[in-house]
Amino acid sequence: MSTPSSPEQPLSAEDETLARHREALRKRFPMPTPKPRKSRAPLAISTLLIIIGAGLVWTDPSYRTEHYSSTVGERRELDLVDGSKLVLDSSTRVEVSWHLRSRRVELSTGQALFDVSKTVFRPFEVDAGAARVTVLGTRFNVSREQDAVNVALMRGSVSVQSTVDPAQQQRLAPGQQLAVLNGQLQPTENADLSKILAWQERKLVFSHTPLSQAIEQIQRYRQAPIRLDDQSLANLPISGVFNTDKVDDLLDLLPHILPLNITRDTDGTLHITHRAAKK
Structure with missing residues (x-):
């Protein structure tokens, strides 16, 4: 036998009223149309671009690099795009790179005079091997030799830092100079600027300078090499003012003022040896 179905419950007066007017109520109070969900892709892309931009500023990438050099006996003047000026001494090589947050010069070899235009947000850095010089706007001279870097300041202010030991850092005032020997900062000294800048007048000035x-x-x-074959001569002092256009005349003069001999190979290589005392 089948189970009899439950009898339908009668509608209340309120339900009957709602049922009669349901369509009218729907038209008068329609349900809001659901809005399409916004894609999060544009927001994600914007966030990614901000992160990339911040990363680029932090890493300070280079967007332009320039290479300059001077030949033996040449003195070359350069005007950089930021208004800074460089004067390269003979046999000098530099690489200038422009970055988002800085301006940088690598002095590979030789000597240069820097006259830096001032900007607040882009410091000017000179990397000379064991020494790094940082400025905002100033005039200074940097000379790079085999084991030493010499920095002399004419105007403004510079910070000199050892790249071997970055904790060693010293700020110079105008008229001061500092040497970095084998990565070690030496005490600051008063600079003889006329002597330091004599190369711009094609002069070499020595004052009790060790021969080496x-x-x-x-x-x-000089194009051909100069060989100091006897290292016992390295600390012999030499003094005088000499013409950089006639360095061979200076070399020929050395045997007359120091106890040494000079010989030349067919390719121009010059050898300096000790001269034995006459019996």
Whole structure:
């Protein structure tokens, strides 16, 4: 036998009223049309671009690089796009790179005078091997030799930092100079600016300069190598003012003022040896 179905419950007066007017109520109070969900892609892309931009600013990438050099005996003047000026001494090589947050010069070899235009947000950095010089706007001279970097300040302010030991850092005032020997900052000294900048007038000025250091400077103005074959001569002092256009005349003069001999190979290589005392 089938189970009898439950009898339908009678509608209340309120339900009957709602049923009669349901369609009229729907038309008068329609349900809001659901809005399409916004894609999150544009927001994600914007966030990604912000992150990439912040990363680029933080890493300070280079967007332009320039290479300059001077030949033996040449003095070259450069005007950079930011208004800074460089003067390259003989046999000098530099690489200038422009970054988002900085301006940088790598002094590979030689000597240069920098006259830097001032900007608040883009410091000017000179990397010379064991030394890094940072400025905002100033005039200074940097000379790079085999084991030493010499920085002299004419105007403004510079910070010199050892790249071997970054904790070593020193700020210079106008008229001061500082040497970095084998990555170690030496005490600051008063600079003899006329002597330091004599190369711009094609002069070499030595004042009790050790022969080995003098040879490094002379080599800058000579194509063929100069060999100091006897290291016992390295600390012999040399003094005087000499013409950089006539360095061979200076070399020929050395045997007359120091106890040494000079010989030349067929390719122009010059050898300096000790001269034995006459019996």
